[in-house]
Amino acid sequence: MSFKREKFALMKKIILDQKDISKIKRRRTFAIISHPDSGKTTITEKFLLLGKVIHQTGIIKPKRFKKYTKSDWMDIERQRGISINTSVMSFSYLGYHINLLDTPGHEDFSEDTYRVLTAVDCCLIIIDGSKSVESRTEKLMKVARIKKIPIITFINKIDRNTYNYIKILDDIERKLKIFCVPINWPIGCGKLFKGIYDIYTNKISLFTQNSLIKVIKKNIFLNHNDFFLRKYLEKNEILQLLEDLELIQSCYNSFNKRKFLQGKETPLFFGSALNNFGIKNILNKIVLWAPYPKIRNSLTRKVFSIEKYFSGFVFKIQANMNPKHHDRIAFIRIVSGKYTEGMKFYHVRTKKIKIIKNAVNFIAGERCLIKKAYPGDIIGIHHMGDIKIGDTFTEGELINFIEVPKFAPEYFKIIYLKDSFQQKKLLRGLKQLSEEGVISFFQTFIDRSLILGVIGKLQFDIVLERLKIEYHVVAKYRKTDISIIRWISSTNKKAFEIFKKENDLFLAYDNDNEIIFFTTNIFKLNLIKSQYKDIYFSEMKRF
Incomplete structure (x- = not known):
């Protein structure tokens, strides 16, 4: 061609033929995002169980997967119980092809998560019912809102002591700036958690300690004298449920798929991922409501x-x-x-x-x-x-979809070797790790010292361990006073050459041989800016 x-x-x-178009319409590509320890990885595992990719819990990553990923064998990950990389997983469910991206929850790896949000059509946000909306969730939601990504929300861990449910909804609307539409509603919480009432199908799913779900009486018209309800619930539990539902009906809108797809409102579900309670309902609704790839x-x-x-x-x-x-x-x-x-x-x-x-x-x-x-x-x-x-x-067209920004690192250390014969290995390792977009490294103009820059401090430990395991390089750090870097450029070539000559002690090359200026504080940066009007200082770099 x-x-x-x-x-x-x-x-x-x-356009493609109808057979291919029908395949596109059965694609669902979504990310799971949350604050750390909200149950994201557990939910991912339950989805894989439903997709029959795995057949028992605790084996999201098979043994032979260890040769493909760091997540199984990095000591630091096992010790801290966190994910450091986005996992991409595909499986079939109910005739649909699911592309699931499980993102890192820890804020030190936020750049990876932000980029993932450019690649999905929907997000599932997990909120720990015992903690309500946390800071990391707020930051992720800001990115999702900018991109107008449809959001489904799951309130997890309701079999533990939780916040007041109405307060959680208020927190979501106030902190995440999105309207809530409860799809189901819990009966009790913690040790008194009895089950879930589905507002739209009038079904009650009972929660049992052996994790079995029993659905009772379709089309229930809730009444505190209902014989079937009295068989499973105490009178005060029925009355509380009636009161909650009356409040929901008066304060919250009914589900509107158009507003959901516009990112204006989020359907909200309750359950327990650890006990596999309510998870199937979530995946069913993702298949039913999440958009297929369009524009x-x-x-x-x-x-x-x-x-x-x-x-x-x-x-x-x-x-x-x-x-x-x-x-x-x-x-x-x-x-x-x-x-x-x-x-x-x-x-x-x-x-x-x-x-x-x-x-x-x-x-x-x-x-x-x-x-x-x-x-x-x-x-x-x-x-x-x-x-x-x-x-x-x-296939030939000159288009570009995104310019992914890389933000200036916030923390810096000098990285060096005991064994100078490993310098080539070190440079190779830093180059490859920096290509992932999470860390940055710079070589100074004068003495070629290596400066490592990261968004979160935990990355320093990750880099040393990955260098040791993946590249067989033992490196160390020493402190530096550097606290700010800026990428520099100018349309005035003569002015740019003068600037480089007069400030070579504070210049370095990044991995792409672009020049950065580094300094110890914002005052010195502003002083330099005032002295060199023709130089542009950028805290962001476009990939």
């Missing part, structure tokens, strides 16, 4: 999923998914067309053509070679360092 630009005026009007805005035009020609963008890069080979995988969200084995990708940034024969997808952590993939799917392709986060791939 020709890659001439003028052909695309016609090409973009061509994505590029920087030049809207791209429809049903267009015939392939397009997609890189939202994540992972180094060393197979530590034995130091491989790198670029994760591509397909936007339009379809991937077929051996097809040609046009790499828009580099203007080069790649033939892709070994794209993979992910099922509970295992990589599988694939022959076809459709919009909404996440595919992984191997690369040798020539792909960056934010890159766009097409």
Whole structure:
């Protein structure tokens, strides 16, 4: 096929055949986001159980997956009980193809989560019922609102002592700035938790200690004298439920799918992930309500999923998914067309053509070679360092979907070696880890010292451990007074050369050989800005 630009005026009007379009309509791509320890990983596991990907709890990642990911064998992750990378998982459920992205909860890994939100069509937010809305959830929700991503909310751990349920809804509306629509409502909480009443189907699901769910009497008309209810619930529990439902009816709107898809309101569910109570209902509603892949805005035009020609963008890069080979995988969200084995990708940034024969997808952590993939799917392709986060791939059209921002690091240390013979290994390791977009490293102009910059302090420990395990490099840190870096540029070449000559003690190269200025405080930065009017200082870099 020709890659001439003028052909695309016609090409973009061509759509896929109905068989392929029907496959797109059965795609659901969503992320699970939450504050740490809200039950996100447990819910992911329950979804995989429902999708029959795994057959018992505690094995989200099979044993042979250990050679592909750090999550199983990093001591620091086991010790702290956190996820440090987004997991991409695909499975089938009720005839639908589910693409699930389980994101890191810890704020030190927030950049990974923010980028994931560019690649999904819906989000499931998990809130710990015993803690209500927490700070990390607020920050994630701000990003989701900017992108107008539809949100489904699950209040977890209601079999423990929880906040007042109405207060949780008030917190969600006040802190997350989104209207709540309760779909079901709990009966009791903690040790007195009895079950869930479904407001829209008039069913009651009873909670039992052996985690079995018993649904009683369809089309219940709640009444404190109802014989069936009195068989399972105390009179005061029925009266409390009646009172709660009356309040809900008067204060909250009924579910409106259009407003949900616009990101204006969130359907809200209650349950217990650990006891697998209410999880199936959530996945059923994701399948029923979440949007299938439709339209994505590029920087030049809207791209429809049903267009015939392939397009997609890189939202994540992972180094060393197979530590034995130091491989790198670029994760591509397909936007339009379809991937077929051996097809040609046009790499828009580099203007080069790649033939892709070994794209993979992910099922509970295992990589599988694939022959076809459709919009909404996440595919992984191997690369040798020539792909960056934010890159766009097409069949020839010159479009770009996103410019992923990289924010300036907030914490800095000098990283060095005891054994100088490992310097090449260290540089290779830092380069590959920085390609993931989570850390930054810089080499100073004068003495080529290595400065490591991170968003969260926990990253310092992660980097040392990954260097040791994945690259066999033992590195150490020493303190530095650096607290601020800015990427610098200028349209005045002469002024730029003068600035570099006069400030070389405070300059360094980043991984892409772009120049940064570093200093110890904002006062000194402002002073330099006032002295060099032709130099532009940016705290953000576009990939």
